[in-house]
Amino acid sequence: MKNIDKVQNLLPLGYLFLIILGITKDSIFYYQIGINIIKYSSIMDILISPIAAVTSHPVFFITILLLFIFYYNLPKILLKNEDKKWIHKFSGITKTDTELKQLSEEEKLNCYTTASIKSLSTFLISLFLGYGIADGKFLSEHIKSHKLHYNYKLNYSDEKSENVYIIGSNTAYYFYMSEGNSAIKIAPVGSIKNLELIKNRMLDK
Template identity: 30%
Template structure:
């Protein structure tokens, strides 16, 4: 009977997630955020980006978003590093506080005990970090979309690229974004966003040199 009990106990699944599980969950989370960020940004431009995206575009969306936006990529990296340090060092700091006479009795002791209980639940701390990253992706998506839309409406468009089409025609445009299938751009004097397929249509996309500053 005792042996059966031990076997059942050993086979009982653990509630703790392995490091690989956290990586998988983290990637899925970033995948959702990448798609969400792009959807918000293009929505302000009047484009449903999901209609123009391939499966590959969706899968690499978190990487594309973070590499395409230095501020966002840096912020996400900082949040992850800060979150790791936060979860590792703060409990040690609380343990050090517990050796102080001030935190060994009264209200201060109760506050410290509540804080320690909170940090024992890592999922709660991870949830806070998750919400922060979500707010970051969402906020920057809205900010990009609103700012770009305002510039288009005002005609304040700085041409950034030259598109060479397969028929040899060239056009200077403000490139708003691109994926594996399409490019999205506006031209001077046109408020509507143009969407052009890449395959069989566009031969070359060149970045225009920046105009020198004049005194």
């Protein structure tokens, strides 16, 4: 029970950590295409950045979900497999066998919980930063080589429209590129009437 209470007490700090990771990921991604995303972000964008990042791709979402499930159960796994050194090394346990034997079961569980949180934090940093770098590099290379697919039709409030590639969006702006134009455009959400998905790879088969 105390182990669960410890995790619950860390949740606010954990979400703050995820907010920092989310903003950092977005900053790295947009920096590679010449945009300072912080300038175009509201407080709401910053607060929901972890959720937006995690749900941006099914694979990323599943990876994060599995990581949290695994690391939530890791302290108990470590406690049941104290004789398996490779698990301890993998989890970053620094205490020696002698030191661990002197601890009570509850103290061991606390030790394993702390190690699990540190290990999870390291994995999350690697994932978010790696995703931001890789995604930004992939997009910038596609822009330079003119390999973008203009799957959306953007209809403006003044009844004009154009085919576009949507780079991203937040609560206030759309970031996109128009077909036949190499410039990245930033438009307020209020200036856009709607978006049409004209090339749907899931349905156009």
